[in-house]
Amino acid sequence: MRERFERVYAPEELGGRRRFLQALGGAAAAGILAGCSSSDASTSTAGPASPSGSTTTTDESVTTATADSDAADATVVEGTLVLGEEMDVTEGRIRIEDGQIESITEEGVDSDRLIAPAFVNPHTHITDATAKDGERARNFSWFELFIDPGLKSEINDAATREQKRTAMAQTMQFMRASGTGTFVDFKEEGIPGIEDLNMVDEGTAVDAVGLLTGAIDEDADLEAEIEKADGYNTYAPYGEQAERAREICDDLDKVFALHSGEPDADDIDASLALNPDYTSHMVHAREQDYETLSNDDIGVVALPRSNLVILDELPPLERLHEATTVALGTDNVMLNAASMLREMEFTSKLFDVTPTEVLKMATINGARLSKRADRIGSIEEGKRARLTVFDTSMELKNVVDPIAGIVRRATARDVERTILR
Ligand SMILES: [Zn+2]
Structure with a gap:
């Protein structure tokens, strides 16, 4: 499967790519983009988005207090x-x-x-918040961004765990400042990645739902690993481990979510066959897929800004919305700010869906897909x-x-x- 992602770079492409990587990697390594220390970040994320946020009421008999x-x-x-x-x-x-x-x-x-x-943002990758340059990333193909090893891996490898924790805390602080209360992160780097996310989560009121993402060692106790996270994600090709993970997530009431149909339709059949709680992207959904999504009640997280910046394409949002529950997500922080306000504006102006439907996609629908609609959204x-x-x-x-x-x-x-x- 990986062979199909291999690509030979022309010399002129490589030069530009290397310069870009060096600039981003250097910035991440130097902590320029990461900024302040993690202790500063955790202190400030615990505070209110606006320091002047006192609550007023005209009824003096009602107890008032600041939200924090x-x-x-x-x-x-x-x-x-x-x-x-x-x-x-x-x-x-x-x-x-x-x-x-x-x-x-x-x-x-x-x-x-x-x-x-x-807002509930059901699809982020906040680890790569150490280096941000979505506009220049438009010069890269999906394969160059994500495969063998891809810009994203190089960005993540260039930063220390401490720098990544700091950048994640800052991203969560920004999420709160832009109205987001809960997000689902497709957290790379295995259990250490989940532990990092949980550590940052403890310092902020924003809830991080961490999905264990990527292949897990065949010898590992899969159930014990998933138990430490809020759910599971992996990428095609899917094997026996993904099938077991699907069952374990059901048993433990964890989230099982996938990516499908992003650069092409090749992984759609296999991903929908796993009956995920939701899949993401579906830019290349085919006629038969709408029926499967509907019949099997598989939700979709649409990521239109991400699709535009990476693929120069958009998801068939209206068709997906007709077929099933659609929520909005912001995807990789290296490409787009994790702002649901921006995702909503973009969606509302590009697609034929009402503002009310778009607001649902940014709130209750994300809560439903992440199995939290009884509590939030x-x-x-x-x-x-x-x-x-x-x-x-x-x-x-x-x-x-x-x-x-x-x-x-x-x-x-x-x-x-x-x-x-
Ligand atoms: Zn993703």
Whole structure:
């Protein structure tokens, strides 16, 4: 299988590629892109996205507290709310207690805030956040980026574990600042990679769902390895290990997710035959695949910005959306900022889907695919209080449709705070 990825570089290509690699590798090794120390990063990720994020209420009988104080404190946030799995817009108050949405009161309030569920990003690779240059990466083919060994591996190899942890912490900090509460990472580097992710996760309120990614030693205890992670991913060609991993994930209620149909359709049949909780990309979905996705209830994570930068192609998003549950993800941090706001705007303007559908793809649909819809992904009583609070005094001033405003205009600057309980 790997032979088909082998490619001979023309001398002029190699020169440019090497210079690019040296620039990125050098930056990663020098820690220029990684920036501050991990202790700084973990301290700051634990704090609020906006230091001024105090919660106000007009009702003095209600206990108020900042979102980042003791989770046992009650908090009330009010404004225009995006409620439930259907993303219904109404004014009202959300009362938070013990980390949960204790009650929602729909009534007129004196607040310009706009409050949506925190985003769920079900497909990232944040290890490669030590070196970022998505625009120049457009000069590379998919094969050059990922295979034998590929730019991505070279970037990861060029950085120390400490540099990678620092870059991951900074990425998670940015995720929170741009409204994301949970992400699923296809975590390279085996169990040490998962341990690194968990270590960084502990210092931030953003939840990292780490999928053990890549081949696992045949002699290893597969169940014990998967037990340490939140799920499993591997790449084609699939063997007996992938089939066993599928069963183990079912038994342990872990996430089993794959990549399919990215540079071509060659791996689609084999990946869908494994009946994953979701697959990703499906840029090269064929007519028969829509039926399989629908019949077997296999979700798809679409990554349109990634597909454009790597393949100069886009996924058949409307067809996929008709067939099954589609969520949005941001993919490799080396290529794109892990911003669901940017992914939503891009998706909304390129495809014929409503802003409400796009918002679902960035919230509840990702929660469903990652088996967490009972806890996150929408604002409902009993769910965890994970909310993105938008300040509407700048870019969101005068928006006619609040959901279209969030999906098509909002930037991280408009996120006043992300409440993550
Ligand atoms: Zn991926």
